[in-house]
Amino acid sequence: MRTYDDTMFIDTFEHEYTWLNGFMRNVKRFTLRKAVIDGEMNRSWTYESLNKEANRLANALQNLGLQKNDVVMIALRNCPEFCFSYIGPRKIGAILLASNFNLASGEFALLINHNKPRAVIYSGMISDIMAEAEQLAQWKPEKFILADNLENHSLPSGHISYEDFIKNSSDEEPKINFRPHIYDEVLRLCTSGTTALPKSVPLNDINEVLSAHDVIMHYPMNQNDVTLNMTPWFHRGGCHSGGVCPTFYAGACAVVMRKFQPSNALEWVEKYKITYMMGSPSNLAMLCLAQKKSHKNLSTLKGLVTMGAPLSKADCIHYMEVLTPNIFNGYGTTETFWNSFLRPYNLPDGAGSVGTSCTDDEVRVVHLYENKKAEPEDCVPCDNVSEGEIIIRAPEKTTYSYTNDEKQTREKFYKGWMYTGDTGVWNEELIVTVRGRKDDLIITSGENIYPTQVEEALNEHPKVKDSIVTSLPDTVRGQVVVAYILPEDKSLTIRELFEFCTNHKMLSIYKRPRYFALVDELPHTATGKKKHFEMKKRAVKDLEAGLLKKD
Template sequence: MDLGSLFQFAVSRHPDWTAIVEAERRFTYREFDQLTTNIAAGLQSLGIGQGDRIVLVLKNRLEMSALYWAVQKLGAVFTPINFRLSAEEVRYCIEDAEAKAVVYEPASEEAVLQATASWSPLRIGVLGAAGAEVTYEQLAASESADWAKPRISDDDYCLMLYTSGTTGRPKGVPRTHKNEYGAAMAHIIQNRYEKKESTIGVMPLYHTMGIRSLLSMAFLNGKIVMIPDYAPQLTLEVLEKEEITCVYLVPTILHDLLYHPDFKKYNLSKLRKLGYAGAAMTTALVQDCFRELKPDVFVNHYGSTEVYTFSVCDYLDKKPGCAGKPGIHQELRVVVPDPDGKSTPDDVVAVGEPGEIIVNLASIEAFQGYWKRPDANRKAIRSGWYFTGDMGVIDSDGDLYVVGRVDDMIISGGENIHPIEVEDVIAKHPKVSEVAVVGLPDSRWGEVVTAFVVPSDHSLTVEELDAFCKESPDLANFKRPRRYVWVAELPKSPVGKILRRKLRSGEYTQSEPMMKESAS
């Protein structure tokens, strides 16, 4: 099943149902099908065909969604990147992908024009972006009667996402129609979605979470409401007005919504299904989601761009923060962590012992290797298994807990300490808004456990928080932070992941009180 055909099946089933919304613009499935076919015909007339990579540097707007489905109909490869990237980063991705075309808007115009100054694919402008050779509006007005629909294989590439590149050059992750079909169906099943669900398009379409929301709604004749410029109040307004039934978000956004001062003014009674991924969620936030939103379904999805599903947990009321059991297409193991890459899939650790999480690449959802990166393949892929770089523990029930990155583990005084278990305790303090824990160099301990705290109440003192940690039955004393730093905000990636490397390197804004050592 190629994705363009699956979209066409949805159009045939319910042509008059609403497919997509952005502000005052609304398209039925029939209308959106015609628009996307026009765009596909326009792209084809410009010489873009099967297998060609089209790089998109756009916000989460209706035009980007239309281009996604047009590219699928064409058999080309949708290659979205973050619209906030620098000119050099845009240039790298365009050249690495060997892009045939690049689509951009005013927000990314300067970076794209600089990136394509010496060598340029076809430039396609949205919303009047300067320097374009053709506009989105011209494509949308194309004549679709004579366009030639290609024969597309399940194993053809349809999507290439670039990883964030936090540890080096971004890596292209090519994914096939089969991969994307399998991931979408797993998402539907694991989140218990039904026909005619509705969701918000706030997670970026250059991220696997955004793509998953787009596909799952289309396959179910659901509605997706695009939000190009995320803001908590605007998102709350959309959730109420459009009677949204399900969301799939990073914890940061759920945190923003629940703790917005106007949260209780909005009627979110139609919102019955919550999913989160992309980062760990504290026990306190899980409990607040249950109390304030009372979802029928609440799922922690753990996965990656490369494979999509590793595991899912839909019993967070019993085990907050748990990553659960392998997804419907997946097998996983926890093995001896080895930064030199010498561990094998058979080096399985004992129950309750931390190790590196690995997943079987035989899954229909799994990629088979990075784009033009044999070096990355050698590091991440061994004997048919993907080595995630994440640390995890499997408990006596067979449930997985993710405890951080292999590189994030703190070794203090010879003891291994995982940041998430410390963060989980600190986040329960009523005067703490957010917290991140890292290890900072220390001449005595090697690394010292350091908590970077965003207070919700500025009366919070280091002594008060340290006493709270000492009194917690869930935190051994050797794991307690020895340093506390009050910060204005935590550095995060565009999809809400805390960037611990920036905390280690001092890239944050400190607030009162300044860094302080706790009593031993």
């Protein structure tokens, strides 16, 4: 029993403390302030005009028959239509599924079957892939909508252009017959799994609000800021780390970058007075090379934020000298956003680690067991030597679940914690350093790749008996994929393998091996498991010896 009347508080908090209400406050407060800048096309939208575009999309979807909890899938590069799609569907209670636009047609088909979207909005550059995905998918969305078609790709049969889809749609607020709730699912992101089907990560409205708060608090961010994300917005790090979620919630301005180009990024910092840039360590490395040639004025930068991998001390010092002393490095997951954070005052001395837990989060390192999870309290010693699994508690930024996947949900989430699969150590100050992966995950240019999925694809080749997929370090991408092939037919060639991967409907471009080696045997444990870690060490030596072949 409460000591006061909590009725109004509960009613207001649960139904009105939503991301959309925060955005609408900014539409009123900052009506004519720029919300979106499309530098490539020399266009911009104020908060008022952004809201009207979102309404046009919302009303068009509603006219199509979409309603609360229906799914709208997008496969969009960073573009204005991404911004409209981020806001529009939630105005009618629909769920936005933001997918990776780099997927292969078969992967798109699996995603469509699993999530059952009623409408799909995609960038023109993948029109052929999406047309093929439509044919492969068993679930048939009512509309496929081609957007952001700067290259003038042809419209597949039966599809409609974004402009035609919203042409007769009102820019007034759509009428709804439900009352929003902070636990409503509003966004669904994707993260790689052990199969070709990406895991679907549901996020509710309060996750969105508190993810925005996290950024606003940690940067900090306000309505005077201008953000540029050098990585795709469909990632949690792209969408939430200074992307559209916190930017529009704070009343700031987002600059659209469809494809990362270092020279453009530096030029736009000067032109638009960008205050926060987000990207992977490889983005920062390329920015450095470009800045040494161009010497742009980067004095407006209050933060250069990187996620996806720890920074080495040498790299960190280099970036601080060439780009800005205001370097941030976050660590987290698609499921939980970022959960530990290194700020400029932690660097460069703290480089190499992922720092300590964010304000509302907790990151621990627990013991590793072969056949069970460690209890959340079963921590390894804080000696910076004892290695364990990194687990994360972030109830404000995760739903602790996957869509229609009870098995993965049970495996990853336990007693309010997410078990990341990352291994690491920590010290007496609870500063965590990542050491590797339990499951041999490969991360290339910020994209997660599970070796088993690539192996399954390779093993479909009639001349392949078996394979092991691992990785090599790469200065640009972080890691590249390497495949060791045990041939079934000795006539198999590396060229055949490259062609097979290029045409495989379950292998996105970034998942395709860049190096191959034909071998007489593959190493296995006594229980028959492939020794991925052993092959990872071997790949470095084989590259130096010239035993790995590129096309």
